[in-house]
Amino acid sequence: MSGLKIGPIDATAPGLVDLIAAHAAHSAAHYPAESNHNLDATALAATGARLFGGWLDDRLVAMGGYVPLAEGEGEVKSMHVREEARGTGAGRAILEAIVAAARAEGIRRLRLETGSRDGSAAARGLYRAAGFVETGPFGAYRPDPESVFMARDL
Numbered sequence: 001m002s003g004l005k006i007g008p009i010d011a012t013a014p015g016l017v018d019l020i021a022a023h024a025a026h027s028a029a030h031y032p033a034e035s036n037h038n039l040d041a042t043a044l045a046a047t048g049a050r051l052f053g054g055w056l057d058d059r060l061v062a063m064g065g066y067v068p069l070a071e072g073e074g075e076v077k078s079m080h081v082r083e084e085a086r087g088t089g090a091g092r093a094i095l096e097a098i099v100a101a102a103r104a105e106g107i108r109r110l111r112l113e114t115g116s117r118d119g120s121a122a123a124r125g126l127y128r129a130a131g132f133v134e135t136g137p138f139g140a141y142r143p144d145p146e147s148v149f150m151a152r153d154l
Helices: 016-030 041-047 090-104 118-129
Strands: 004-009 050-056 059-068 073-081 109-115 133-135 147-153
Touching: 004 090, 016 041, 016 059, 016 073, 016 118, 041 073, 050 090, 059 090, 073 090, 090 109, 090 118, 109 118, 118 147
Parallel strands: 073 109
Antiparallel strands: 004 050, 050 059, 059 073, 109 147, 133 147
């Protein structure tokens, strides 16, 4: 997408708190609280997440990141694109940045959890197009009909 700038950000980046709040609101509108696994900026920073942002006209419109896990694996966290920027390629660009950075860090497999309802259909489509396939729960996640677990070897 022309004009979209992608780059690393940290938990204090201007606009990140608002974007995370939009992500949480989207999740809350589609899923029960016990099936939401959102983290705020402070919690993301505490996990050691590597975060990336996407800017259009100096406005943060997309975000995502990953957290390194044990044994050469990582987890994609907090992918979100503002409603007005959906369909522009911003999500794909953030995911490509995550994959490239994780690979450069020596991560051999990325995992993720996303929602199973229609509100997350576009996200599941994005992940499938990027080579992610459905798997079972991992880490602290447990089976949940509201969740879809996916993974991709790098």
